[in-house]
Amino acid sequence: MSLRILLALALALAAPWAFSQGYPTKPVRVIVTFPPGGTPDIYGRIMSSELSKLWNQSVVVENRTGAGGTIGTDFVAKAPPDGYTLLFAADATITIAPHLYSKLPYDPVRDLAPIVNVTAGPFVLMANPAFPPNNVRELIDLVHAQPGKISYASSGAGGQQHLAMEYIRTLAGNMDMIHVPYKGFGQGIADVLANQVPLIFGGITASIQLTRGGKLKALGVTGPKRSKALPDVPAIAETLPGFDITAWYGFMAPMGTPREIVKRIHDDSVTVIRRPDFLERLDRDGIEPVANTPEEFGEQIRTDLARWAKIVKAAGAKLD
Numbered sequence: 071m072s073l074r075i076l077l078a079l080a081l082a083l084a085a086p087w088a089f090s091q092g093y094p095t096k097p098v099r100v101i102v103t104f105p106p107g108g109t110p111d112i113y114g115r116i117m118s119s120e121l122s123k124l125w126n127q128s129v130v131v132e133n134r135t136g137a138g139g140t141i142g143t144d145f146v147a148k149a150p151p152d153g154y155t156l157l158f159a160a161d162a163t164i165t166i167a168p169h170l171y172s173k174l175p176y177d178p179v180r181d182l183a184p185i186v187n188v189t190a191g192p193f194v195l196m197a198n199p200a201f202p203p204n205n206v207r208e209l210i211d212l213v214h215a216q217p218g219k220i221s222y223a224s225s226g227a228g229g230q231q232h233l234a235m236e237y238i239r240t241l242a243g244n245m246d247m248i249h250v251p252y253k254g255f256g257q258g259i260a261d262v263l264a265n266q267v268p269l270i271f272g273g274i275t276a277s278i279q280l281t282r283g284g285k286l287k288a289l290g291v292t293g294p295k296r297s298k299a300l301p302d303v304p305a306i307a308e309t310l311p312g313f314d315i316t317a318w319y320g321f322m323a324p325m326g327t328p329r330e331i332v333k334r335i336h337d338d339s340v341t342v343i344r345r346p347d348f349l350e351r352l353d354r355d356g357i358e359p360v361a362n363t364p365e366e367f368g369e370q371i372r373t374d375l376a377r378w379a380k381i382v383k384a385a386g387a388k389l390d
Contacts, residue, residue: 093153093331097128100156103142103163105135105254109273109357110319113189114158116351117321120342121335131158138228138389139163140174147176151326153335157182161318162230165374169382170228170389178375183327184367186336187320188343191357192293193234194277194300196286201268206290206309209269210242217246222269223258227251228389231258231271233378234292234315236385241310262286273317274299274356292316299356318360320367332364 098121102114115131122129134142143163149155164178176182195206203209213220224231232249239245250267252258255276262270263285272280274291278299281288290306291297292315307313321335342348343361352359362370 093334094125094127096154097130098125098154098156100129100131100158101142101146102131102133102158103135103139104133104160105256106133107276108255109191109275109317109355110158110160112275113319116348117158117188117339117342120348121338124338124341138167138170138226140167140171140176143167143178143182144175146322146324147181149324151183151324151328153323153327153331155324156185156335157322158188159320159322161374164322164371166228166230166233166378166382168375169379170387172388172390178371179368181325182322183325183332184364184371185321185323185332186339186343186364187318187360187362187367187370188339189320189352189357190316190318190360191274191355192291192297192316193230193271194274194281194291194303195234195269195271195289195306196262196277196281197289198262198265198268199284199287200265201287203289204287205304206238206306209289210238210245210309213245213247214243218248220269221248221250221267223250223252223262223267224270225252225255225258228387230315230317231255233381233385233387234271235269236387237313237315237381238306238310240381240384241313278356297356298353318370320360336364 100114100118102111104110118129118131134145139160140163143157146155146157168174168178203212222235239247255272258270261267274297280286288300288303290304291300292306294307294314296305321339340361343359349359
């Protein structure tokens with residue numbers, strides 16, 4: 071084999087490595103599809119800040135909210151697949167929205183490339199301290215005794231907070247409750263704190279301080295078992311076997327983004343996730359590290375899509 075051919079082969083093999091090592095050469099935009107203050111925004115900003123340090127390049131978070139997060143997700147799905155527009159995805163717009171909208175403008179499997187699931191954690195069912203029930207069993211009994219009189223808040227119709235209660239209602243014999251949707255968790259929690267509405271689900275990160283401080287009481291967590299952060303709070307599955315709603319948050323990119331760039335983002339994200347200070351922050355917030363591969367993340371998304379299809383169908387939820 072001639073020296074010229076060997077040199078050409080060496081350059082071809084080195085090109086992807088050099089391409090990924092050169093990335094990013096300009097600021098990277100990370101789209102968060104929910105308002106500031108919630109878990110997607112908090113960890114989207116933490117991860118973006120840490121990647122910015124690793125890359126010595128600006129990584130700017132942009133909140134593109136609306137329509138349950140689908141507006142921002144669609145924006146990324148249609149962005150150039152060059153690694154400079156990323157989605158810090160919450161599972162709601164990836165695995166739930168396709169079952170709620172008959173004409174969703176993107177396909178999460180076809181249009182978005184999974185990179186890494188950063189973290190996952192349960193929701194907490196919280197109540198105003200004046201609300202009589204102290205656990206899910208007592209809540210079920212009260213609703214059956216007073217059909218159509220107990221209300222609950224959510225951050226919007228079709229979101230995980232709404233569907234979590236619909237899932238309880240379905241498993242507990244179609245409890246007759248009143249759903250009060252708000253334009254975000256902040257508005258809903260304000261009315262629960264004021265005892266205008268007695269119940270709401272919140273991500274565990276946002277819920278810990280509210281429940282530990284006694285402003286609200288926790289009736290149950292939505293994961294398959296109790297949370298290490300709230301060990302005295304029963305899992306809803308202890309009352310309703312099989313109940314499991316665990317939210318996840320991770321990086322995705324427009325489909326077609328070069329594999330070398332996906333690998334660079336994945337590998338550097340995993341470096342951040344495995345750092346002791348980051349793991350300590352996750353533990354404090356009551357959520358777990360994931361750090362799976364793009365292939366594992368893709369399989370997780372497909373599994374979750376099938377599971378949420380059953381939950382949404384049982385709840386009869388539709389947004390169009």
